[in-house]
Amino acid sequence: MKNKGIVFTAPNTAELIDCPLPDVLKNDQVLVRTVISSVSPGTERAVITDSPNCGGYQYHVFPRRSGYSSAGYVEKVGDGVKSVKPGDRVIVFWGRHGAYNLVPERQVVKIEDDNITFEEAAVVFISTFSMAAVRKCRTELGEAALVMGCGLLGQFAVKLLRACGAAPIIAADLVDARLEEAKASGADHVLNPTDPDFAKKAKAITAGGANVCIEVTGVGAGLDGALDCMAKFGRVALLGCTRDKNFSIDYYQKVHSPGISLIGAHTRARPDHDSYPGYFTERDDIIAVLRLISANRLSFKSLIPEQSYDPKDCQEVYDRVINDRSFPTLAQFNWTNVEL
Numbered sequence: 540m541k542n543k544g545i546v547f548t549a550p551n552t553a554e555l556i557d558c559p560l561p562d563v564l565k566n567d568q569v570l571v572r573t574v575i576s577s578v579s580p581g582t583e584r585a586v587i588t589d590s591p592n593c594g595g596y597q598y599h600v601f602p603r604r605s606g607y608s609s610a611g612y613v614e615k616v617g618d619g620v621k622s623v624k625p626g627d628r629v630i631v632f633w634g635r636h637g638a639y640n641l642v643p644e645r646q647v648v649k650i651e652d653d654n655i656t657f658e659e660a661a662v663v664f665i666s667t668f669s670m671a672a673v674r675k676c677r678t679e680l681g682e683a684a685l686v687m688g689c690g691l692l693g694q695f696a697v698k699l700l701r702a703c704g705a706a707p708i709i710a711a712d713l714v715d716a717r718l719e720e721a722k723a724s725g726a727d728h729v730l731n732p733t734d735p736d737f738a739k740k741a742k743a744i745t746a747g748g749a750n751v752c753i754e755v756t757g758v759g760a761g762l763d764g765a766l767d768c769m770a771k772f773g774r775v776a777l778l779g780c781t782r783d784k785n786f787s788i789d790y791y792q793k794v795h796s797p798g799i800s801l802i803g804a805h806t807r808a809r810p811d812h813d814s815y816p817g818y819f820t821e822r823d824d825i826i827a828v829l830r831l832i833s834a835n836r837l838s839f840k841s842l843i844p845e846q847s848y849d850p851k852d853c854q855e856v857y858d859r860v861i862n863d864r865s866f867p868t869l870a871q872f873n874w875t876n877v878e879l
Contacts, residue, residue, distance in 0.1 A: 541879040544637030545853045545872070547603045550589045551861060553853040555877075558604075560641050566619035569647045571631050571640045575661040575847065576609035578870040580691055581757070581780065584860050590782045594807065606636030610650065610660035611874070620644045628657070630829075632664040632821060636850065638877045648825045652833040658843045659832065661871060662691075666839065667824035669695035669753065672776035672804040673703060674817050676751045680704035683745035687732070687765040688755035688779055689717040691868045694724045694842055696753040696778070701725035702837050705751065709741055711764075714864055723841050732760075738767035748773060753804075755779040759786035766793040773797070776804040847873035 544558035564570060585593045586605045596603055613627045621644075623629055628650040634640035650660050669692050678684065684705040686696045689712035700708050701724075709728045710721035718729040728744050730737055742748050748770030754762050757779030765775060766788065788794070794801065806821075814823040831837035848856050850872045859866040 540639070542637055542639045543850070543877055543879055544604060544635055545606060545850055547587045547601060547605070549601050551587060551857075553587060553857040555850045555853055558637055560639055564615055564617040564641070566617045567644050568617045568641055569613055569620055569623060569629075569644055570615040571611045571629060571634070571642070571647065572614045573609050573611040573631070573638055573640060573874040574657040575611070576606045576634075576636045576872045576874065577661045577665060578606070578856065578860060578872070579608060579665050580860050580868070580870070583857070585780065585782060587857050588861060592780060592782050592784070594805070604635045606872075607633045608661055608664040609634050609636070609640065610657045611640070613647070614639070617644075623647055623649050628653075628660070630660050630663055630825060632825065636853075636872060638874050638879060645822070648822060648829070650829065652829065655829065655832055658847070658871060659839050662839055662842065662869065663825055663828045664821070665691065666695040666699070666828055667821065668692055668806040669778065670699050670824050670828065671806055671809060671819065672696065672753050672778040672802075673699045674819060675802045675804050676753070676774040676776050677817055678703055678705055678751050681706055682750040683707055683709075683748070683770070685709045685711065685741060685745075685749040685752040685765060685768055686721070686726070686755065687711050687752060687761050688757075689714070689721045690755060691842070692778060693717075693753070693755040694720060694868055695839075696755065697721050697724040697726050698837060698839070700751070700753070702831060707744055709744055709749065709768075711737070716865060717868065720842075720868060732764045737764060741768035745770065750774070752776070753778055757781045758783065759788065762786065763788050763793070766799065769797065769799055771797045772799070774800045774802060776802045778804040780805065842869050844869055844871060847871040850874060850877055
């Protein structure tokens, strides 16, 4: 069947091209007509620029596709599919930027609440990356928290830390606009990590140091600066993907001696089946986020851009993702008017 998708045909090159799909569905497959797909800036910048340590992609090999968080309508289902039916509004995770996604039933979650928009639903899966990091830190009510890096995952981390009762929450970033966004997301304090008194201020705000840190920069300087802000026995979730392996950190003084826990928090580091405390499956975290939104305990509306992009403008979007630090934290493609 006809389909169009965004393909990275070479480094720094994005094109909207034909990506045909099979006409016949397998027993467990679901065909979804995409309405909105979201750009995950850090991952997709790494994918299109051919950065190292980009899981699932063979270095220097193109073409590639991305766009793993989207929402739309079920169009067809295989004979064995039970959880959704044609017409249902659904989230697709680990799909692609495309007019259609054909995925196994396990990668589709029904949106039960009609009040949740496709725009908000299309970022739910990305938000679970931050949720997993918050869970792995075993964050408790009233614990002081630091979010190091306020891109999209950092904004989600602020919102989720607030939802689970962390206090106070400090957000740190180099970009003033992102700090303002973090305030809107629920941060109690914002700091620039280049401030010579950054650690001193963070420890004063937290009465001795943060108990929990969600480190989202993925760079050595970010982790090094975050460790200076931690309380004894603090837990640091390494959520930001580390493209550069050259880290210079005094592990004895900053990790070993104060008893800091460094926790690998890549979203793929999850159980495949059966969630348990601190470690939820992808599906269970998606369902948890949807419940929180429906219960008015969590909202991503402040992050949703006023205008989405036509997929034919994908090169312009990715040029800005790659080069423009002022580009909005979240960008989305609207697929409703794409001609096949």
